Amino acid sequence: MISPAPLRLGLIERVRRSEFTLRQQLREETQPSLLFSSFKMAYHSPYRGAPHINAPPDQGFLWNIFQRVDKDRSGVISDSELQQALSNGTWTPFNPVTVRSIISMFDRENKGGVNFNEFAGVWKYITDWQNIFRTYDRDNSGFIDKNELKQALTGFGYRLSDQFYMTLIEKFDRQRKGQVAFDDFIQCCIVLQRLTDVFRRYDTDQDGWIQVSYEQYLSMVFNIV
Amino acid sequence: MAYPGYGAGPGGAPGMQQDPLYGYFSAVAGHDGQISADELQRCLTQSGISGSYQPFSLDTCRLMINMLDRDMSGTMGFVEFKELWQALNGWKNTFASFDRDHSGMVEGHELQQAISSMGYNLSQQAMNCIMKRYSLNGRIPFDEFVACCVRLRALTDQFRRRDTSHNGSATFQYDDFIQVTMSI
Numbered sequence A: 001m002i003s004p005a006p007l008r009l010g011l012i013e014r015v016r017r018s019e020f021t022l023r024q025q026l027r028e029e030t031q032p033s034l035l036f037s038s039f040k041m042a043y044h045s046p047y048r049g050a051p052h053i054n055a056p057p058d059q060g061f062l063w064n065i066f067q068r069v070d071k072d073r074s075g076v077i078s079d080s081e082l083q084q085a086l087s088n089g090t091w092t093p094f095n096p097v098t099v100r101s102i103i104s105m106f107d108r109e110n111k112g113g114v115n116f117n118e119f120a121g122v123w124k125y126i127t128d129w130q131n132i133f134r135t136y137d138r139d140n141s142g143f144i145d146k147n148e149l150k151q152a153l154t155g156f157g158y159r160l161s162d163q164f165y166m167t168l169i170e171k172f173d174r175q176r177k178g179q180v181a182f183d184d185f186i187q188c189c190i191v192l193q194r195l196t197d198v199f200r201r202y203d204t205d206q207d208g209w210i211q212v213s214y215e216q217y218l219s220m221v222f223n224i225v
Numbered sequence B: 001m002a003y004p005g006y007g008a009g010p011g012g013a014p015g016m017q018q019d020p021l022y023g024y025f026s027a028v029a030g031h032d033g034q035i036s037a038d039e040l041q042r043c044l045t046q047s048g049i050s051g052s053y054q055p056f057s058l059d060t061c062r063l064m065i066n067m068l069d070r071d072m073s074g075t076m077g078f079v080e081f082k083e084l085w086q087a088l089n090g091w092k093n094t095f096a097s098f099d100r101d102h103s104g105m106v107e108g109h110e111l112q113q114a115i116s117s118m119g120y121n122l123s124q125q126a127m128n129c130i131m132k133r134y135s136l137n138g139r140i141p142f143d144e145f146v147a148c149c150v151r152l153r154a155l156t157d158q159f160r161r162r163d164t165s166h167n168g169s170a171t172f173q174y175d176d177f178i179q180v181t182m183s184i
Helices: A013-027 A059-069 A079-085 A096-106 A116-136 A146-155 A162-172 A182-202 A214-222 B020-028 B037-047 B058-068 B078-098 B108-117 B124-134 B142-162 B174-183
Strands: A209-213 B105-107 B139-141 B169-173
Touching: A059 A079, A059 A116, A079 A096, A096 A116, A096 A182, A116 A146, A116 A182, A146 A162, A146 A182, A162 A182, A162 B058, A162 B174, A182 A209, A182 A214, A182 B174, A209 A214, A209 B174, A214 B124, A214 B142, A214 B169, B020 B037, B020 B078, B037 B058, B037 B078, B058 B078, B058 B142, B078 B108, B078 B142, B105 B108, B108 B124, B108 B139, B108 B142, B124 B142, B139 B142, B142 B169, B169 B174
Parallel strands: none
Antiparallel strands: A209 B169, B105 B139
16 A cells, blocks of 8 residues: 555645645744634634735746646536546545535536636635645544544634534544544535525624524525535 | 433343344444444434435534433434434425425425424524525435424423523523533
8 A cells, every 4th residue: 555655635646846836935833723814604704804925926936737627628627527636645536516616606607617706716725625624634644533623623723522522523534534634624614604604694693603493494404514 | 201222231122032123223223222323323223214215414413412412422312213213204204295306405484384294393593594504506405304393392402491481581591501412
C-alpha cells in the first residue's frame, strides 16, 4: 500500500509549485478561523464576520488551473469535472454531494457549474478548507479522528457533547474508518453550517432560542438532513 | 410515557427466551445484549422482514437505531428491537397497500397519502420538502420510505418532548437543536 506522503488534498499536482508560494502567504495566519472569512461559524462563535485579509491569487495562476479542470473546454466547470480535479487523500472519488454543495454555493446563474469568475471563489473555498483540515489533522494521518474533530468544531464555536462526535463521524465517514477524510469533513461542516443558518433565521431576537410549530420544525429539518 | 428498552440488561424482560424474534436478535447481539447498526442490518436481512423488497441500507439502519436510542449509546437492546419490529411491520403494510403493482416503489402523491394515513397532518409545503428529499424521479423505493417514516417518528418524538405546554409549539436551544437534528 502506497503511503500518502505528502498528502494531496487539493487540486492537481502540477500547480503545486505555485500553490506553495501562496501557502507561504497563507501560513502567516496562525488562526485558521480568521483565514476562513467566508465561513459562517457556529452561533456563539467569536469569529463571525472576520475580515478578509489575504490577497487574491494571481489571475494567470487561476486561469491555468481552470483550463486544466475544464476538460471539455466549455468555459464552465461542471460537477464531474470538479470532482475529478479534487483529491480527498483516499484515492476514492471526492464526495459528489460535497462537490454539488460547493458548485451550488458559487454558481450564481444556476447553470450547474462555475465559470472562471466564480471559480476564483471555489478555489479559495477549497484552499481555506485544506488549511483548516491540515491544522486539525495534528497527527498528519490524512484523516480527522474524533478528538481532532472535537477540537476543530469547538474551535469553530460549536458546543457539542462528547457522544455527539461519534454520531457525526458515523454519519459522515464514507470511508468506514471511524475518522473523516477531507471531503467528508467539509460535508459535515457544511451541514452544521446550514442548520445554524436555518436556526438563525428563526431566532429573531438572537438569544439562541427558537420557538417553532411542528410544521416549521419538519420543514426546517427535511430541507437539510 | 415510559421508555421501553431502557435498562433492559442481560437476561432482559420475562418471556424473552420464548419470543421468536429473540432468535434473530441474539444471533447477532453480543454479551451486552445490544446491537449496532450493521448488526441490525444483518438481523433484519436474516429475518426477511423486507419481504420481496430490498433489504435495508446501513444508513437506514443507523436511523432506526437513533430513533429509539434514548440513552444515546448508538446501540439497541432487545425491547427496543421489538418496538422497531412492530413499527417496521406497520410501515411495510402501509407501503404494500400503495404499491399495488408490487414494483417496490410508490409514486410521489401516494407517499403523501401514505403519510396522511399514518396520522401525520402535514402542510403541502412540508410534504413537498419530504417528496423532494426522498423521491427518485418522482418515485420512492421501500428503503427510502422506511427512512422517511423513521425520521418523521423521531422528529415528532423530539418535538413533543420540547412542547412542554402541549400547544403545538416547541422551544429549542441552539446547541440542543444542532445535536437533535443531526442525530435524526
